[in-house]
Amino acid sequence: MAPTGPATAARSNGPRERVNWLIHVNYVQQNYDHCLALIEEQLKMHNGLCEYPIYIKALIKRQRGEIQDSLQLFQAATCLNPNNINNLKQVGRSLYLLGKHKAALDVYKEAMRLNEEDWEVWHNQGLCQMYLKQYEKAIDCFKQANAIQQHDVTYIQLGKVYTLQEDFRAAIEVYLEALDFSPDNPEMLTTVGLLYLRLGENYRAFDFLGNSLTHDPKNPKTILAAGSIIQDHSDMDVALVKYRVAAVATPNSAQLWNNIGMCFFGKQRYVAAIACLKRALYLDPFEWIISYNLGLVHLNTGQYASAFHFFSSSINLKPDFPSSYMYLAITLSRLDDFDNACSAYEKAIEMEDDHLFELNFAITLYNNDEVEKAAEHFAKFEQLYAKLDDEAKSSDPEVAEQRQALAALLPAR
Incomplete structure (x- = not known):
């Protein structure tokens, strides 16, 4: 990226600026070592009082990760030309890259005194406010930046602030506005698709993700999202084809291997599922959903001790997901630990009213000769089940079978 601002000095004919054009050319061509050699010559020749060479040296330092050194050099350039x-x-x-967001804000406010109509100053203020979690101020800054000059990057950050506030509808509106003048931006299309996915609007999500893939067919993030929707509709083979493309670009994605594992689980290929999920767990040992899925696979294959281990790990990582407690309870009941199974069921029910929690608890209680309590929880199950729509009732035939069997065994209430 060619430097802005002090580059205008390269056109001056003063003795300190005669080599600026050569410094500029070497910087643009990324001949950084030769560029730095020219800069050092100039600084020695003019006792360090050369704004443009200092500015370029600072840019090179920052690109090489020497942020503190670049800051000092930019400050030196500012002293030479504070306007x-x-x-x-x-x-x-x-300062922003060093995490000194409040100090960076002070500098940007100083810059505004020189020019209030610079979109970049407003945009960067918004970034600082966002990282300071002052979201309303960040939104105002990003909107002001867009009012001066529209940029994709500003829309992306504005949408990100709304997403952090969990105002997904407002975030979608921002991205849709951005797509009006930048309709082929795959990152924006993918982000809108992911937001619709979070809202449970899978068909709209798939439209945007598919549109994104037409512009960038190998984007792993987009493929992963589209694959997950296909997978949710039980088309495991098509999802696996999608994931194969993504695996070439991101072979070390824990989320990808987690999804591949659950595709194999859906195809009842349990050994392959466990292998993929364990690879995902190796890549990201602190992702709760991987442990949860490993618990499900081991529970289905009758490996109850392993299932207990993975469900316990999942709960330690995310203690506010009630289904983990239900499956832990089922696992404990299979391990003949009735008391702890009851405690786990009660914890799940305390967190959420779910017909499956009540049904499974009723079954466990009946199997352990707690017929009266089983009847109580079955009655609660019936109340919750009656509130479901026809599609939800028919989504899992096993629930209907267990309901019918338990109703025949329990005394009428």
């Missing part, structure tokens, strides 16, 4: 807004913007950027 150059580009120097101030770069000081603010370096």
